[in-house]
Amino acid sequence: MKKTCPYCGIVDYQHKSPIREAKRKEMYKSYQSTREDNIYGAKWNHLRDKVLFNSKYICLYSLYKYGTVTEANRVHHIVTVRDNKDLAFDIDNLIAVSDKAHKEIHKIYNSSLKAKIKLQETLREYNKKYARGEYSPP
Numbered sequence: 737m738k739k740t741c742p743y744c745g746i747v748d749y750q751h752k753s754p755i756r757e758a759k760r761k762e763m764y765k766s767y768q769s770t771r772e773d774n775i776y777g778a779k780w781n782h783l784r785d786k787v788l789f790n791s792k793y794i795c796l797y798s799l800y801k802y803g804t805v806t807e808a809n810r811v812h813h814i815v816t817v818r819d820n821k822d823l824a825f826d827i828d829n830l831i832a833v834s835d836k837a838h839k840e841i842h843k844i845y846n847s848s849l850k851a852k853i854k855l856q857e858t859l860r861e862y863n864k865k866y867a868r869g870e871y872s873p874p
Contacts, residue, residue, distance in 0.1 A: 780825070783811075783825055783827065783830070784811045784830075786827070787811045787827065787830045787831070787832050788808055788809075788811060788832050790832075791808055791832035791866060793807055793808050793809075794806070794807070794808055795807065795808040795832060795834040795837050796808070796831055796832055796833065796859075796862045796863065796866055797831065797833045797834075797837040797840075797841065797859070797862065798833075798836075798837050799862075799866075799871060800871065806834045806836070806837070807834060808832035808833055808834055809834060809835060810832070810833050810834065810835060810838045811830050811831070811832055812831050812832075812833045812838055812841060812859075813829055813830060814829050814830070814831055814856050814859045814860060814863075815856060816845075828860075828863065831859050831862065831863055841855065841859075
């Protein structure tokens with residue numbers, strides 16, 4: 737069955753349209769250049785690994801809020817990079833969390849400014865408690 741490429745008009749064989757590829761590359765380049773929180777790289781990966789290691793890969797949010805031990809696979813910026821870029825690499829502004837906890841945290845952040853500020857204080861306190869050894873996992 738013959739097909740016509742909607743991008744370049746070539747008929748009858750599978751190919752990568754040069755026009756489509758150029759548009760895709762242009763859109764990606766534009767996205768990367770305008771992304772405000774583009775902090776991720778080797779420095780971030782090292783810091784992320786350090787935060788996860790220090791928490792023994794335990795989700796501190798689940799540990800203190802629900803009393804459950806869950807594997808942490810993300811590191812969350814307590815004060816978001818969008819709100820304060822200066823804190824992007826501040827280890828005291830980072831907390832180890834699971835995917836589920838991370839989604840829950842952002843849902844609360846997006847609900848209201850008051851709830852966001854209160855949760856940020858709570859997350860800082862969770863970090864301090866863990867650092868002091870105030871909770872031993874079962």
